[in-house]
Amino acid sequence: MAVSSEVLMDELKALRRGRGVQAPGIDRLVGPALREVCGIGEHDGAEVVREKVVGWVAGSVRALPEDLRLAVTTPLALNPEAQHVFLAHRVQWLAELMGRDARTVRRRIDDGLTRLVEAAVRPGARRGRGARDGxxxxxxxxxxxxxxxxxxxxxxxxxxxxxxxxxxxxxxxxxxxxxxxxxxxxxxxxxxxxxxxxxxxxxxxxxxxxxxxxxxxxxxxxxxxxxxxxxxxxxxxxxxxxxxxxxxxxxxxxxxxxxxxxxxxxxxxxxxxxxxxxxxxxxxxxxxxxxxxxxxxxxxxxxxxxxxxxxx
CATH class of the missing domain: 2.60.40 (Immunoglobulin-like)
Known part of the structure; x- marks a missing residue:
């Protein structure tokens, strides 16, 4: 199915709230766009869903500059150094690391998510593309x-x-x-x-x-x-x-x-x-x-x- 960039962005913004990808019951939090780009199956349990989301994000941010990689992984709770319970605390941690105010960092976070979405919906981008051996x-x-x-x-x-x-x-x-x-x-x-x-x-x-x-x-x-x-x-x-x-x-x-x-x-x-x-x-x-x-x-x-x- 074709993935809407607007829907995917909304789902990523929703996922970064609270504990991000570390949230219990993540299989109930990911929407259809994320399921499509991450290759999540209908019967995948929470831990498999978490691993697929983590794998997709990790693979997608490798080509990004370091500041945008941090701007994507930290809010989603993928940064092992910033495992705060609340998104606001992770944003504050990132602001202190970058030496910027929280408003500037939030703009940087939006830029990072935009790049993530652009990579996912570009022509030719496909997930779940492996051969029969998985x-x-x-x-x-x-x-x-x-x-x-x-x-x-x-x-x-x-x-x-x-x-x-x-x-x-x-x-x-x-x-x-x-x-x-x-x-x-x-x-x-x-x-x-x-x-x-x-x-x-x-x-x-x-x-x-x-x-x-x-x-x-x-x-x-x-x-x-x-x-x-x-x-x-x-x-x-x-x-x-x-x-x-x-x-x-x-x-x-x-x-x-x-x-x-x-x-x-x-x-x-x-x-x-x-x-x-x-x-x-x-x-x-x-x-x-x-x-x-x-x-x-x-x-x-x-x-x-x-x-x-x-x-x-």
Whole structure:
């Protein structure tokens, strides 16, 4: 169903009263708009509802500036340092932290909730999007290093459980397809079912989390992947996720002395040239990625190659 931004805002303002998300019987306090964006089922009990609301808010505020994150989480009683019984006391705590008066802080709170609602109702925003095994990708951060003798890729995954009991997930493997073997190691937050260090040809790996997640909970783990040298020679560095991903952040680091002459985005709502910064890095972000589609960058190595491409 389509979610009304006005209704969702009213429901969030109502939820922040009193104990906020810590209120007993929260399943009776959330309205239809919140149920839709959080993926709350008809028969979900109070604790499951609470976990799903917490998971949705936590995932949605990651991209916000710190002051707006606090302006959202503190009134809703999601800030562990401000677990006051009444909303007015939480607002006062935030005002003292920010060094502002309560009126200014309340405006900041409204700004934060507005951003939260905008993210929920934007075209393409979907909840409850996981596969049959009950999880989705909340955020994927990829650092691809092409400035050394061997291409290295660090993947930082935030997975969100949409059902109880999620503890093992297949390695989604966003690393570009390769003709050679990839050496995969866990940096933190999980174990590979076939070992900490293994040569891998996608697909096949599974990742085990430290504990079983309940619906609405999220967990972060990171992998380091060493790839064949041929990866650095490709004109495009694109990634695919096997299921929807709320946010994909990609950083590609080139040799600072030999940056590409031209870099353009691949996939997403916007295209066009992307700047290489002074340390040889390109940063791009994609929201609500579609499974199977390519997202990343395309490079032209030098001015001569750029001319040949235009005239070819």
């Amino acid at each position: 999880w989705r990708v909340g955020r994927l951060q990829v650092l691809l290093r092409l400035d050394g003798p061997v291409p290295l890729c660090t993947e930082r995954w935030t997975v969100v459980a949409e059902e109880d009991g999620v503890q093992e997930v297949p390695w989604p493997g966003p690393v570009p397809e390769s003709t050679g073997e990839q050496d995969v190691r866990v940096a933190h937050g999980a174990v590979l079912m076939s070992g900490e260090r293994s040569p891998a040809r996608r697909p096949g790996f599974r990742v085990r989390l430290p504990r079983s997640l309940r619906a609405g909970e999220s967990h972060e783990f990171a992998l380091d992947v060493r790839m064949p040298r041929v990866q650095a020679l490709r004109p495009a560095h694109v990634f695919r996720t096997p299921r929807p991903c709320d946010r994909l952040d990609l950083v590609v680091r080139f040799d600072v002395d030999r940056p590409p002459a031209l870099v353009t985005r691949v996939g997403g709502e916007f295209d066009g040239a992307v700047a290489v910064n002074s340390v040889g890095e390109v940063e791009v972000t994609f929201l609500d990625t579609v499974p199977g589609r390519e997202y990343g960058i395309r490079c032209v190595a030098d001015a001569r190659s750029r001319t040949e491409r235009r005239t070819g």
